[in-house]
Each structure stands twice: as structure tokens, then as C-alpha cells.
Amino acid sequence: MDTEGKPLASTLDAVEEYKEAVLVFAESLAESQALQGYQFFKVFDENQLEYIILVKGETDDVYMVGKMAAFQVQNLLIAYKERFDKDNFIKNLLLDNLLLVDIYNRAKKLHIETDVRRCVFIVETKNDRDNNAFETVRNIFSAKTRDFITAVDEKNIILVKEVKNGEGYDELTKTAQVIVDMLNTEAMTKVHVAFGTIVNEIKEVSRSYKEAKMAMDVGKIFYPDKNVIAYSRLGIGRLIYQLPLPLCKMFIKEIFDGRSPDEFDEETLQTINKFFENNLNVSETSRQLYIHRNTLVYRLDKLQKSTGLDLRVFEDENNKMNLSLSDIQGELLIISQFTLYGDVRKGRRPNFMNAL
Numbered sequence: 434m435d436t437e438g439k440p441l442a443s444t445l446d447a448v449e450e451y452k453e454a455v456l457v458f459a460e461s462l463a464e465s466q467a468l469q470g471y472q473f474f475k476v477f478d479e480n481q482l483e484y485i486i487l488v489k490g491e492t493d494d495v496y497m498v499g500k501m502a503a504f505q506v507q508n509l510l511i512a513y514k515e516r517f518d519k520d521n522f523i524k525n526l527l528l529d530n531l532l533l534v535d536i537y538n539r540a541k542k543l544h545i546e547t548d549v550r551r552c553v554f555i556v557e558t559k560n561d562r563d564n565n566a567f568e569t570v571r572n573i574f575s576a577k578t579r580d581f582i583t584a585v586d587e588k589n590i591i592l593v594k595e596v597k598n599g600e601g602y603d604e605l606t607k608t609a610q611v612i613v614d615m616l617n618t619e620a621m622t623k624v625h626v627a628f629g630t631i632v633n634e635i636k637e638v639s640r641s642y643k644e645a646k647m648a649m650d651v652g653k654i655f656y657p658d659k660n661v662i663a664y665s666r667l668g669i670g671r672l673i674y675q676l677p678l679p680l681c682k683m684f685i686k687e688i689f690d691g692r693s694p695d696e697f698d699e700e701t702l703q704t705i706n707k708f709f710e711n712n713l714n715v716s717e718t719s720r721q722l723y724i725h726r727n728t729l730v731y732r733l734d735k736l737q738k739s740t741g742l743d744l745r746v747f748e749d750e751n752n753k754m755n756l757s758l759s760d761i762q763g764e765l766l767i768i769s770q771f772t773l774y775g776d777v778r779k780g781r782r783p784n785f786m787n788a789l
Contacts, residue, residue, distance in 0.1 A: 438451075472488040553641040554645060627646075704718075704736075
């Protein structure tokens with residue numbers, strides 16, 4: 434019988450009536466006990482109670498048979514541990530190393546529900562083999578027996594979490610934030626957490642794991658300031674990340690005329706990034722870069738000459754601001770901001786005191 438009093442294999446009749454006695458024995462400190470004409474024996478696996486054996490009779494011979502049976506079952510647990518161990522099963526499930534029929538057979542033998550809603554979280558630590566972080570995550574979810582914590586490499590902790598009915602991605606985001614905060618305060622380590630979509634079948638857990646991995650990779654590129662990244666909220670980053678590499682190389686070659694963006698120096702890259710961050714505002718960009726606006730204009734002109742790209746003009750099929758001043762051969766009248774403050778209400782000479 435298992436620790437909840439459910440018969441797993443029996444040659445006895447009406448063994449269900451001993452369920453209460455099994456539960457009481459399971460809570461006791463004794464490893465064996467004679468009760469109601471039966472001998473009770475405990476079977477452990479790494480100090481964890483797994484099964485209880487009942488043998489009818491109270492004689493010494495019956496006791497010896499029961500001890501031998503418990504010993505043999507314990508040896509079988511050790512022999513099949515690698516094959517049917519839950520942690521090993523979860524790892525192979527995540528990595529897609531199991532056939533569909535093996536997934537359900539092993540899940541049944543390990544008493545793992547197959548039709549529970551689940552989601553996979555990846556916790557990336559700063560240091561390799563961070564045991565403190567691993568134990569902290571394990572302690573957070575230790576009370577939830579249907580959640581699994583494992584690791585498939587040296588840097589990532591994997592959480593396969595059960596998602597209750599009614600829970601959605603907002604609750605999963607809160608769970609991820611709890612992990613980040615707990616590891617920051619208790620394990621004194623900064624982590625990034627990514628999670629995939631919710632799946633309804635155990636066979637789909639590997640898909641949620643792959644989504645979580647992609648969310649982690651995309652998050653590092655497009656959302657480096659975020660500690661929690663959800664696959665369902667990657668936006669355009671997911672689309673760009675999944676573009677074929679040959680297509681990306683072709684695009685770069687086409688736009689940059691054979692040059693690579695990697696050839697730009699740090700100053701040029703910083704200028705481009707700041708210019709776009711400030712919505713093409715020359716004044717604000719030059720202020721944040723601590724340079725004169727004429728210096729910024731010079732850099733933009735230099736970039737245009739070397740690449741043929743003018744960052745200040747973009748094509749627009751709706752004829753909205755898609756031509757520069759030189760394209761229309763126009764003229765420009767520049768009025769100093771200083772003169773706008775001139776007060777001509779009195780006398781013949783403007784008063785510029787408000788401009789000071």
C-alpha cells in the first residue's frame with residue numbers, strides 16, 4: 434500500500450479496511466509493528482517513506498517474511514531509481530528525450546497527473562551551480578507536491594509549476610516576481626526569470642520549456658532591464674528573433690551595402706541609439722551625449738555618407754515627411770530664439786531683458 438492507504442498490489446481480501454491502521458502506522462516512528470493480526474513494515478527510499486507492506490500473521494516466521502519483502506522492494510526501488518525517478522523523468526520530459534507512450538507509462542508509475550495545467554519557469558542565476566538559489570526555489574514550492582524543481586544545466590533552475598483553474602498569466606508573472614525577490618533577499622543573488630505558455634497535457638511540457646528558453650534569450654536582447662520575461666508578451670522581439678539567419682544577413686547586406694553594423698565604432702553606435710531613444714530630437718540627443726548639436730549633426734552626416742542612410746528621413750507611402758529639404762530644393766529661414774524674447778512695445782529699440 435502507498436502512504437495514503439491505497440492498495441497497489443495484494444493477495445489478501447478486503448485489505449481496504451486497514452486503511453486507517455496504515456495511516457496511523459505511517460505517522461508513527463516505528464519501522465515495523467504488529468497490529469490486528471497483521472505485521473506492518475515500512476519501505477523507504479532515501480529516508481522518504483514510499484510504501485507500507487502488510488503481512489498476515491504475528492509469528493516470528495511471518496515477521497521474517499515481511500522483513501525480506503520490505504528489503505526486496507527497497508532494492509527494486511534502488512535498481513529502478515534511474516529509470517523511474519521523478520527528477521530524471523522531468524529532465525527527459527523537458528528535453529524531449531521520451532517517446533509519447535513512455536511519457537504516459539512513466540508518469541503513471543511515478544503517480545504524476547497527466548492532465549494538469551502546467552507552466553515551465555526558467556530561473557537564470559548569475560553564478561554557475563548556485564546551490565543556495567536552488568535550495569531557495571525548492572523551499573518556496575516545497576509545500577506544493579505537484580510542482581517539480583530540477584536543473585538541466587549549470588546555470589538554470591527549472592520549475593514545472595501546476596497552474597490552478599482560474600489562474601492566468603498575471604498570476605504567473607506575480608509568481609516569477611516572488612522568485613526574483615526571494616532570491617535577491619535570501620540567496621543574495623540577482624536572477625532573471627522567464628516562463629512559457631500554459632499547457633494542458635504533460636506531453637506539452639517540453640513546448641512550454643522551449644518557449645521559456647526563447648523568452649529568456651529574447652529578453653536579454655530586447656528587454657535587458659526586465660527581470661521577468663513572459664513568452665506571451667515578447668511582442669515584435671519574438672518575430673525578429675525567429676527570422677532565419679540567412680534572411681537577416683541578406684537584409685544587412687542590402688541595407689548597408691555589404692558592410693556590417695559590427696564595423697561601426699562605439700561612438701557611432703552610441704550616437705545612433707541615443708538619437709532613436711530621443712525620437713530623433715537633435716537637441717535632447719546632443720545634451721545627453723554631452724556634445725554640441727553641430728557635432729551631432731556632423732556625426733549624422735558622416736554616417737549618411739558612409740552608409741547612404743539618413744537617420745532623419747524615412748520613407749512613407751502616405752507622403753508624410755518623407756523628403757528632406759535638399760530633395761525639394763527648398764530654402765530655410767532661421768530665426769534665433771533670442772529674438773523671440775524681444776519686447777518692442779515701448780521705444781524704438783527692442784528690450785531683450787526677458788531673454789537673459
